[in-house]
Amino acid sequence: MNELALVNHKLAGDRVIPMNCPKNFDKFTPGMPDTIIIHYTAGRDALSSAEYLRKDDIKASAHLIIGRNGEIYQLVDFNTVAWHAGESQYAGRTFFNRYSIGIELDNAGRLEKVGTEFQAWFGKKYQQNDALLAVHRNESHPTWWHTYTPEQIEACRQVCDLLIKSPAYSISSILGHEEIAPGRKTDPGPAFPLDKFRSMLLFQNRTDEPIQLAMEGKVVNADLLNIRQDPSIEAKKVAQPLKTGTEVTVLEEKNGWYRVETKITGWVSKGYIETKQ
Ligand SMILES: [Zn+2]
Incomplete structure (x- = not known):
């Protein structure tokens, strides 16, 4: 994958597609953001999700949307508050928009098995290769989930790594939307290697290796x-x-x-x- 860089709170690189989202203009307070929140879009494709989230009349947005080929749409600069977390609570904090960078990954979310196919809430059907049977961390029974692509996971890893290493931010945690809004949200779900991201990017055994599922x-x-x-x-x-x-x-x-x-x-x-x- 091509190199990514951070320039003036924006990503730069061949795979980066800047998009304008003028509804978000509040800057983070000093010392923030210190958290990255991972999401799935539960959408049809990355571009349609990006177009939706940048709309003026939609009360939601995110800093990035990462597509299934590793392409990255940036809607909001990293020093600016975006609207991705909603009502949220974790470790004594509430309303995580003011503390965090929101990264969305193009993924349909939970799937329903229909015959031999797997259907998203918006009707699109996926084949077995793109479905994973797994138990969500907030649930007790296995259900089907849309898988992420290795290109997406690697792009997300590179972005998190850049943000963590950048002196412009003080990133010390990576959380899933499902962890700060359990019961209300299930993203990024069990198909995303969230615990691996934390252990490989944040702690003593951190590494610059790609995150394998092996x-x-x-x-x-x-x-x-x-x-x-x-x-x-x-x-x-x-x-x-x-x-x-x-x-x-x-x-x-x-x-x-x-x-x-x-x-x-x-x-x-x-x-x-x-x-x-
Ligand atoms: Zn979310």
Whole structure:
């Protein structure tokens, strides 16, 4: 991905598309912003979400909207308060707009399984490749979620990294909208690696590496575990079954299956994979 830079509270780079959002003009108070809030748009595509959020008569906005190819629309300068958090509360603070930069990622949000497809609230249907079955941090049962793209995650990581390192801001936390408005909001949801962002960008073990979804140090705990071409019991086996104790790296999770890498790569039922002792 091309380099991004920060110039006068704006992002600069080949993938940045500046958009004017004149309704937001209040500057942050000194020492702010110190938080980044991650959102999904629950929209059809990045451009339509950006066009919507910049409208004069819409009482919502965000600093950035990151598209699925890693393109970045900037609506509001980083030293200016945007309207993304709404009624919100976390760690003794309320109304997070005044403390935070809001980053929206183009993502449909929660999906409903309809036959073999996955439907967003606005009617658009997605295929199984773009859907993840997972339990939201504020809920107890798994539901379907639209996945994010690696390009989007990497663009978001680069932006967060720039903002954290910039002396112009004092960013010390990254939160999801779902954490500051639980019950009211579910974004960015379980498909976004929020905990990984925090651990990789904010703490002592911070790194400039891309954030992978891979998990290492896992082993097979079944006697013999079939490894398949696709995440389905009907899918073709790609090799002899994996034996107990075989070490694997988990590359991806989908529908109760892991795509794992050992000497070969394939899908296994995730219930038979555990962390190496
Ligand atoms: Zn949100």
